[in-house]
Structures are given as structure tokens and as C-alpha cells.
Amino acid sequence: AQSVAQPEDQVNVAEGNPLTVKCTYSVSGNPYLFWYVQYPNRGLQFLLKYITGDNLVKGSYGFEAEFNKSQTSFHLKKPSALVSDSALYFCAVRDYTDNAGNMLTFGGGTRLMVKP
Amino acid sequence: GAVVSQHPSWVICKSGTSVKIECRSLDFQATTMFWYRQFPKQSLMLMATSNEGSKATYEQGVEKDKFLINHASLTLSTLTVTSAHPEDSSFYICSAPPGLAGGNPWETQYFGPGTRLLVL
Numbered sequence: 001a002q003s004v005a006q007p008e009d010q011v012n013v014a015e016g017n018p019l020t021v022k023c024t025y026s027v028s029g030n031p032y033l034f035w036y037v038q039y040p041n042r043g044l045q046f047l048l049k050y051i052t053g054d055n056l057v058k059g060s061y062g063f064e065a066e067f068n069k070s071q072t073s074f075h076l077k078k079p080s081a082l083v084s085d086s087a088l089y090f091c092a093v094r095d096y097t098d099n100a101g102n103m104l105t106f107g108g109g110t111r112l113m114v115k116p
Numbered sequence: 117g118a119v120v121s122q123h124p125s126w127v128i129c130k131s132g133t134s135v136k137i138e139c140r141s142l143d144f145q146a147t148t149m150f151w152y153r154q155f156p157k158q159s160l161m162l163m164a165t166s167n168e169g170s171k172a173t174y175e176q177g178v179e180k181d182k183f184l185i186n187h188a189s190l191t192l193s194t195l196t197v198t199s200a201h202p203e204d205s206s207f208y209i210c211s212a213p214p215g216l217a218g219g220n221p222w223e224t225q226y227f228g229p230g231t232r233l234l235v236l
Contacts, residue, residue, distance in 0.1 A: 034224070036227070042229055042230065043120075043122075043209050043227040043228050043229040043230045044160075044209065044211075044227040045227075046224060046226070046227075049224060090159065090160070103150075103162060103165070104150075104162075104211075104225060105162075106159045106160045107159060108158070108159045109157075109158070109159050
């Protein structure tokens with residue numbers, strides 16, 4: 001079974017400051033890891049993914065995430081937050097050894113609030 | 117990038133009626149599509165996997181007679197909420213991985229914009 005935990009329901013940060021949204025995962029094999037962002041009344045937008053290779057992954061809108069296998073984490077980061085980054089962020093995992101349907105499992109979501 | 121559309125984006129209906137939601141992959145073929153349900157301030161819960169040419173696979177606890185899924189073609193899957201009740205009110209999102217089963221095409225899913233259902 002695979003699972004994802006986002007320990008913070010909400011993260012507050014001032015505009016211009018660095019931000020981190022935390023994610024830890026559990027899979028039986030090796031993970032595919034994803035971050036998605038959701039704006040109000042909208043579907044999910046893909047931000048970035050880790051499949052293999054460099055542990056630091058760069059994605060859309062200046063976001064990046066670092067895969068840490070020993071800590072089973074995939075925290076989302078941005079050096080300088082913008083008010084427009086305020087949204088709901090979801091971490092997701094897929095165990096690539098899973099042959100049961102290529103299912104994505106989502107974390108509970110973290111609401112990011114960036115204040116001017 | 118790949119685009120997935122949903123129709124309608126909003127629907128309000130009376131209790132007891134049935135509502136059909138369409139999910140289309142606009143510029144790629146999808147042998148599989150996924151249907152999710154999202155409650156306010158909560159995460160996405162996978163409801164079912166829609167398979168072109170065969171029956172859908174439902175997650176535990178999801179009533180297959182309540183949520184009918186038909187994968188009519190390689191670009192269209194429909195979710196019908198039958199005899200809708202207020203507790204069915206939710207945000208329904210579909211997604212599709214581009215390409216065929218296996219390997220890299222399964223790395224990323226593309227999500228539709230969602231359909232908000234309100235049952236009065």
C-alpha cells in the first residue's frame with residue numbers, strides 16, 4: 001500500500017520570503033512523486049515530479065522539490081513567495097512497482113497563504 | 117501539454133434526478149481515465165478507474181450502481197450520478213494519463229478542471 005502525509009493543513013508566509021510545504025510518503029517499492037496545485041473551483045495543475053535522477057527537481061512557477069529517500073520526504077520549496085502562489089497544494093505518490101492500476105495517492109493537501 | 121476537459125463545469129439538480137458528467141481528452145487518447153471526488157477542504161479520493169472497452173474498476177466503498185461509468189471511446193469517459201441526493205454534492209474531477217499502459221506514459225496524469233455538483 002502507498003500513502004502520503006502532508007502534516008500541515010496551512011502554511012502562512014510573507015511575500016518575498018522562502019516557503020516550504022512538507023510531504024512524506026510511504027511505498028513498498030520505489031516512488032514516483034508529484035506536486036499539484038489547485039486554485040479555487042479549479043482542477044489540479046501539475047507542478048513537478050520526481051521519477052529518477054537528480055534529487056532536486058525544478059518545476060513550474062519557480063517551485064522546486066527535493067527527494068530525500070532516507071527521510072521518505074519530498075518537500076516543495078520556493079525561494080521567494082508571491083501572493084499569487086496562494087492556493088491548495090497536493091503531494092501525490094505512485095509506486096512504480098504497482099501493477100494494480102497505476103493509481104495516484106494524494107496527501108490531504110496544504111493551503112498556502114502568502115500575505116503581502 | 118495534454119488537455120482534459122469536463123462538462124458541465126457546474127450543475128445544480130433536484131434530489132432524485134440523474135446527472136451525467138463528461139470527461140474528454142482533447143489532444144490524446146486515453147485507454148484509462150480516473151474519477152476522483154473532492155469534498156470541501158479535503159483531498160481527492162479516487163472513486164473508480166474507467167477502462168475503454170471494459171468495465172470500470174471501483175474503489176472500496178463506492179457504489180457502482182450509484183456512480184455509473186462508461187468509457188465510450190478513447191477520448192471520452194462519462195460518470196453518471198444516479199438518483200442524486202444532497203450527500204452526493206461534491207467536486208468531481210477526472211484525470212487521464214497520456215499514452216497506453218506501461219512505462220513512461222504513466223508518469224503524469226492530466227486533470228480536468230472539475231465539475232461541481234450541487235443537489236438540492
